[in-house]
Amino acid sequence: MAMLPLILHWFFIEWYSGKKSSSALFQHLTALFECSIAAIVTLLVSDPVGFLYIRSCKVVMLSDWYTMLYNPSPDYITTIHCTHEAVYPLYTIVFIYYAFCLVLMMLLRLLLVKKIACGLGKSDRFKSIYAALYFFPILTVIQAVGGGLLYYAFPYIILVLSLVTLAVYMSASEVESPKDLLVRKKRLVVLFSHWLLHAYGIISISKLERLGQDLPLLALVPAPALFYLMTAKFTEPSRILSEGANGH
Numbered sequence: 001m002a003m004l005p006l007i008l009h010w011f012f013i014e015w016y017s018g019k020k021s022s023s024a025l026f027q028h029l030t031a032l033f034e035c036s037i038a039a040i041v042t043l044l045v046s047d048p049v050g051f052l053y054i055r056s057c058k059v060v061m062l063s064d065w066y067t068m069l070y071n072p073s074p075d076y077i078t079t080i081h082c083t084h085e086a087v088y089p090l091y092t093i094v095f096i097y098y099a100f101c102l103v104l105m106m107l108l109r110l111l112l113v114k115k116i117a118c119g120l121g122k123s124d125r126f127k128s129i130y131a132a133l134y135f136f137p138i139l140t141v142i143q144a145v146g147g148g149l150l151y152y153a154f155p156y157i158i159l160v161l162s163l164v165t166l167a168v169y170m171s172a173s174e175v176e177s178p179k180d181l182l183v184r185k186k187r188l189v190v191l192f193s194h195w196l197l198h199a200y201g202i203i204s205i206s207k208l209e210r211l212g213q214d215l216p217l218l219a220l221v222p223a224p225a226l227f228y229l230m231t232a233k234f235t236e237p238s239r240i241l242s243e244g245a246n247g248h
Contacts, residue, residue: 001094001139001142001143001147001150001154002035002039002094002097004139005035005098005101005132005135005136005139006031006032006035008131008132008135009028009031009034009035009105009128009132010028010031010193012127012128012131012132012135013027013028013031013128014028014186015128016127016128016131017128026112027109027112027113027128030108030109030112031105031109033108034101034104034105034108034109035101037100037104038097038100038101038104039097040052041100042093042096042097042100045096046089046093046096047089054089054093056087056088056089056090057086057087057088059087059090059151062148062149062152063148064086064087064148065086065087065091065147065148065151066148067083067084067085067086068081068083070083071083090147090151091143091147094143094147095140095143095144098136098139098140101136102132102136105129105132106129109128109129110126110129113126113128113129154204155201155202155204155205156201156205158197158200158201158204159198159201159202159205162194162197162198162201163198163224165194166190166191166194166224166225166228167224167228169190169194170225170228170232173187175187175228175229175232176229176232176233177229177232177233178229191225194225195221195222195225198220198221198224199218199221202217202218202220202221203218
């Protein structure tokens with residue numbers, strides 16, 4: 001949940017920056033700076049205050065995330081709202097982090113975009129910021145409703161989404177060979193970013209409890225990209241249409 005704002009920032013910055021915009025790199029770096037500072041400040045204000053670590057209660061079962069559903073009703077009529085966050089601060093710390101991210105974005109990104117967003121029209125300069133004003137409330141609702149489910153399922157979600165987004169990006173960028181990747185450095189950055197997500201998902205699932213068996217799994221990180229490059233030429237739409245027209 002902490003990585004999602006940064007990933008979405010980068011996605012929408014790239015989506016709205018345009019090919020001729022020279023401000024995209026600065027916006028990417030600013031988004032990284034915002035999320036990093038927000039994470040550090042969030043840790044510093046959490047218990048214990050002033051330290052870059054948290055004192056957390058251990059998660060035992062899924063119901064620990066939804067204690068509000070277990071408020072007692074002694075007479076089966078009146079509900080006593082006395083439950084507390086059993087997984088403190090794993091549930092509420094995400095909301096605090098989002099708040100700091102939003103404040104820093106409004107303070108830093110607005111000034112940056114206004115000064116250096118060349119190559120973009122006035123109406124396009126702030127679209128990545130407008131997008132953040134939409135996805136932050138959505139992420140907040142997801143954390144509020146599905147925080148416990150995400151706690152157990154996030155490694156698999158990361159793997160699936162990173163595979164899908166990598167395939168979509170390479171298809172939209174018309175990458176069909178290793179040479180196409182080397183044409184623009186930005187494509188390599190996107191590829192390596194997805195590889196980091198792949199590795200993070202694999203490590204989260206295996207937890208590296210048995211290094212001898214789990215570390216070799218990291219060799220699978222480049223496999224999806226290599227598979228895509230080897231098979232892209234066979235699924236190119238124009239080729240399929242031309243072969244269909246020829247009766248093959």
